Amino acid sequence: MSQATQQDAATGVIESVSGPVVTARDLDARMNDVVYVGDEGLMGEVIEIEGDVTTIQVYEETSGVGPGEPVENTGEPLSVDLGPGMLDAIYDGTQRPLDVLEDKMNSAFLDRGVDAPGIDLDKEWAFQPEVEEGDDVSAGDVVGIVEETVTIDHKVMVPPDSDGGEVVAVESGNYTVEETVVELDSGEEISMHQEWPVRTPRPAVEKKTPTQPLISGQRVLDGLFPIAKGGTAAIPGPFGSGKTVTQHQLAKWADADIVVYVGCGERGNEMTEVIEDFPELDDPKTGNPLMARTCLIANTSNMPVAARESCIYTGITIAEFFRDMGYDVALMADSTSRWAEAMREISSRLEEMPGEEGYPAYLSARLSQFYERAGFFENTNGTTGSVSVIGAVSPPGGDFSEPVTQNTLRIVKTFWALDADLAERRHFPSINWNESYSLYRDQLDPWFEENVTEDWSETRQWAIDVLDEESELQEIVQLVGKDALPEDQQLTLEIARYLREAYLQQDAFHPTDTFCPPEKTHSILTTIKTYNDEAFEALDAGVPVEDLVSLDSTPRINRIGVQDEYEEYIEELKDDITEELRGMY
């Protein structure tokens, strides 16, 4: 967005300044209009109008801004620039590209009052028309294609608010995003550039029931608690339990076409890690650089709080735009608690009546509005696309009963509960298998059964049963010790140990183990099940349990994860286990 020129009619005067909240008098503005505040032109948004006084949240640091300075209204709601050039980009919370800001400010520190368009307005793209003169097009229709990155073809669409019409002029060639690529008989000129207000969902025809899983390559997620393409998931956990690593893993390995990663109020060094790592990683689907399908939004914890409030919306609007093109988009938001806290901070500066724990009463409404923008959609142009939303939650003290976690759980259908105890034992990913759930299991099972293996749900149920039994037995063990248990229960504990160590645990930093395809996930389970079945046979035949739990071959189960050529390894291992056990009776 470029800075508006001076317009007297829309100019007001600052009355008071308190942190990110500024009030102005005599400003002619509508709710949620973007305004420029003070002599330096800091970007802000109207959040309250009371009589002659307008309250503005400012997206930049307000030190030194004082009453009497002007406030200028742009008359537009907070919008993002949509068009080719968003992938491989890194934005702040109001879609200012951070690399451009570095150049413009000529400093490693973020200065104030500098604005930059979200997409490069000068770059030329090679436009390939998909329509011909004489074709009728309507809102949402694809009129052409540009290659945005090696991985993604950017589809140029008729804006959603267009009335459509007959194409009268279209030609392939190189264009900047603002140049007209298609002309309609109504006189409307279509360019690659669209603007869309971030707080309004982009239109679609219908939201449908998702039936395909978003494969993450993480065993505990794909195997036990899968999320659908177009689904929603929450990852709550105390600090140090692995939220961010899990989010990074999903951003790296999820089989989505596009990944939008929103770092909302998180650590600067962590965002740098993403910026440095992702360009070097390959997209598991195409082998191209991972950044070619990724859009990063980084609003670190020390960047202005109001921009933290908006970064979530910026992210989801970009995600919806790619969904409209027919892509499967995954949006990771780390962390939605910081977003909620930003709302709380602004709300308390407005002296609104607080709800639970000081959060504004509209917290629940805002959270559900956000998650409802996820889904598997039929788009206005007839394609289907999805936006999956995975939100990290950072509950204070790891207490899941706090408002943000509770309100999130009421909406999302997948819950990956991170557990500090598991993290302390270095059980990673530290997703608690007793507390987590996925309501997508049943609707995704047919896909797994068709595409991976027929006994997918059956084997999973066996693993869940063993793990459930283990957690019951552990309570007894804590009281009387393991040796006091009957032999079959001791054996169950050993089987469960392998489930935990070889199946549930996964090393995100190991080059091979970091991504586990569903086939491998399943084979690890069947290996442990082979051990289970053979060992119980042996137990029935009178072999003492001490011998059954100290086989030479079974420790190799723990190494399946790191094997590249796992099929052969597993076949051999299964044979060895069977042989060793059958040799005992």
Add this chain to the structure above:
Amino acid sequence: MKEYETINEISGPLVYAEVDEPIGYDEIVEIETEDGRTLRGQVLESNDGLVAIQVFEGTSGIDRNASVRFLGETLKMPVTEDLLGRIMDGTGQPIDGGPEIVPESREDIIGAAINPYSREYPEEFIQTGVSAIDGMNTLVRGQKLPIFSASGLPHNDLALQIARQASVPEEEAEGEDSEFAVIFGAMGITQEEANEFIDDFERTGALERSVVFANLADDPAVERTVTPRLALTTAEYLAFEKDYHVLVILTDMTNYCEALREIGAAREEVPGRRGYPGYMYTDLATLYERAGRIQGREGSVTQIPILTMPGDDDTHPIPDLTGYITEGQIYVDRDLNSQGVQPPVNVLPSLSRLMDDGIGEGLTREDHSDVANQMYAAYAEGENLRDLVNIVGREALSDRDNKYLDFADDFETDFIDQGFDTNRGLEDTLNLGWELLSKLPKAELNRIDEEFIETYYVDDEGEEVEATAD
């Protein structure tokens, strides 16, 4: 510059004055009392005609007749390389009787956020000589790693040990000087504690490379909100303009947060959890995030904030919000302390988020990550079994369980307990780790690559297969 005698309300640390010109938010204010004292403050809220001023030195002695001057600029820290070796009070005035400071430039103490795009990811291993940190929770240059402690625990000794011993072996090997410049920001600590630090700096000669900002327990609480910002502004200047590697020790963050709460209460703000202001996360982030490295700059800012957890409770808002911002935490543990373990670091809840990228082949040693993971798992298992031993006794446990119990004991006495004066190199730390792990059967070491087991596992004969690497 206009002078006002228009104070119309004084409440706690706040003064409200009427003005007839626009005053900028965060601007610096001087208040002169009738007895000739000059107090400094900062604009907290600026309305048309009325400003709220937070007075650093406290409001006692101010009356309605005191005069108020607005300096027209936000608080600046005069910075120069000559600050090294100096001792300042909590508002940046020298108190060591040394020469006047001639600043090279004056920097706004509210630092701008570093553009994440301009940062460089920290991955240079800092050897602190403390096994519990180097081996298990490795610190890297540009990291912010707080010490979570509580009253009566030796967190200061640990911080001093780190400040004294921290070095970068890689650069030492190349003959470079890798010593850190230490910036010490004290907030509300006692004179005795401050002396402990300053004496130690003097004794070891580190004072020459240090800048001390001391806001003591009897100094005004409100001043505490400024002290860490002065310290960090100085740190950023030395690191990013003068190429120093800076280690910032901030203690005690709990006192800082108490000061925030005091100001919030005086302004009658809607309180958040336990009365702390709702913006405390944002406020703490503006401190902690001022650590890191910047592309193309030589220096770095590494932060070790210390906080004492009220009631040893890490779900208290102060440690909780800190943990969500910093890159890990080091827990000082009361039980280990009473057992005489020095330093009493409980590695289980401790964490260094930047460890994985700072260690391994070419950085520390190839087996570092595996060894750390295995020791974590083994210690956690042994620690878990201790509860059971209390009920059923050791005899009732299996041989395997007993080995883990022994491991946990040895881990505490041999690995963690090294004393505050021992500077243990990383090789020694890892070899010691292998010595302990080798008491477990090879098959139990499922987190270690088989190759490393071959190389480093110490067999019964006590012969290590491979000599130590260089």
